[in-house]
Amino acid sequence: MNQMTSVEKKVNTQDIKISASGVQVYYGDTHAIKDVDVEIEDKTVTAFIGPSGCGKSTFLRCLNRMNDTIDVCRVEGTILLDNEDIYDRKVDPVQLRAKVGMVFQKPNPFPKSIYDNVAYGPRIHGLFKNKADLDNIVESALRRAAIWNEVKDRLHAPGTGLSGGQQQRLCIARAVATEPEVLLMDEPCSALDPIATAQVEELIDELRTNYSVVIVTHSMQQAARVSQKTAFFHLGNLVEFGETGQIFTNPEDPRTESYITGRIG
């Protein structure tokens, strides 16, 4: 692991985009997330790391209320997006998810054409004036996801026909096209080969200029490469949260140190 790059990574102090405090998550009787406080900054990549089953994906799914789709799941505590409680009664989770986009572990393009995949969000939310406008939205989303050049000649071919790495970038384009403010990524590279992973990581770094990005990853190298802030989860607790460089070079908690040096996890 090249820890020097992490240390040298420039960190700007940004506005707080998401502020979570006292978050508890229960799956039925299981207490999956225990009293987590995190502040996620705007235009920053925040990485959640931790061993399998530590609750990092669960916590990520709280940030756009995807856990609402699971019957037995119960969330307590407050999560503020731009100082508004997203679990407030008057917040529509559907609207929230348009603002907080999500990219999943396995590439999951819809069984539609590449164009229709990207146009899905804009069509649902009515984000375009006419066909030409929609074409522009699709093109710019595909460009921002660094896949435009590979697919521009076959926009109407099925999205499922792309390679794994291309599919994942298509899913990122699909999320970007909805103009979210925050982009959640749940192990976006775990199903990809190293080259595709490198492309997606590069992309994440570029996305930082426009969005607040939260990424869950199993790979500590990846967290070190792409993130400015890192949160370490262990057994449902947030053990340590801070600058990525600091977490990887000089962790405060002995558990964090054990994990990044490979003794637990």
Added chain:
Amino acid sequence: MPVLWLFLIIVALSAIGFVAGRARAYQSAGGDARNLHSLPGYYGYNVALTALVPALAVLAVWLLAQPMLIENSVSKMIPDEIIAEGSNRSLVMSDVRRVANGLDLAVSSGAMTNDEVNALSTDTSDIRATLGSIGVALGSDVSPEVLAAAQSYRSKSYTGTLVMTVVVLLLAIGGLALAYTRTHKDFRARNVVERGVLGLLIIAASLAILTTIGIVLSMLFETMNFFRLHPWTDFFFGGTWSPNFRGDSDLSILPLLWGTLYISFIALLVAVPIGLFAAIYLSEYASNAVRSIAKPLLEILAGIPTIVYGLFALLTVGPMLVNVFGRGDQGLLGVEWMSGATSVLTAGVVMGIMLIPFVSSLSDDIINSVPQAMRDGSLGLGATKSETVRQVIMPAALPGIVGAILLAASRAIGETMIVVMGAGAIAKFSLNPLESMTTITTRIVSQLTGDTDFASPETLVAFALGLTLFVLTLGLNILALYIVRKYREQYE
């Protein structure tokens, strides 16, 4: 010896074989099962199966083949002259079998001895009276040819059964002996038994397929008989269906096909939206508690016998529809469009209700097989559930759902009891769903259950109708499977 005894003896032999084989295997290993190649039970099974399976197979084949062979040879003994006008050879042969069975009964009840039976002749005794006294009623006096044929039938059956018993017993004992002598501690009994099991499974699988072929062939032969008596152009291209028991009928399938398709179409019109919406509710919206109650309840509908649906059509739905569309000023709409309870609409609606669980449970499975990742992807972009269902789940599940609908259609086309009771019996081309019409299946029932001569085209047409129906539903099923396979989204 009755077949049952023979069967029991073979089974007993194989049971003895099991014990003996096991014991011999033990003995060859010096009483220590660890020295055996296979578990001791396998040696037992090997001996038991080698004794049982070939003997039973020969027994089954022999029992099927013997009557056919004897029938053939005895049938040649009957000269053409004694076959009465309006009768045929198979009717005379059934007389022969009846007499032969009667003589068997006479011997077993002690009314006659075997030698007396063989010495019987129509000149010296009244066989009809003799057999009548032991409870076998004959329709007419027994002619000398029939008696001779019956006696020959008896003796051939007797010899055949005797030979069969000997052969089967020899096979069982031979198999037992062979497998027993081969039983040794190094004998790979486990592998042999495994191959035997494989063989049994293959036989079971091929039986189902062979039966289908047998059904098609038997229909095909009768259909060919029909077309020998009736022009095929009338059957396929004629315009009227009016069977006439004096002969010279118009027997065209087209009006029946029209009724069948029309009723099926209405049934699908009812079943597809309701079944599909039920499936969507159950798989996408319902909580686990609701699903665990609602799904079995819905599937109970599939277990109701169709005759009950027929009663429902006749007693409830039909009168209800008449109340709406008929009865003039007393009706709900004040119109006089419908007079009787039986109509295309009645049968179609009830058949649609019958098909709801069929469509819903197949669609439910298909919708559930769309990966959760698709739903997450769509919900994660801020789509509502119904948007997700309409724009992501349905397109992904569509090929499967089309397949389910086609399967439902082929069930609708083949459905009998509901249309017998709900659709009426008038064969005609009409677009009015409030009129009675009839279907292919209904006509098959009525043509075959009538009192007409079996060899007349009016009866044989049932087989031609049945075969057409079979081809139709087979085609639909193949199409359905093809669509499902071809357009199925390949998810990992």
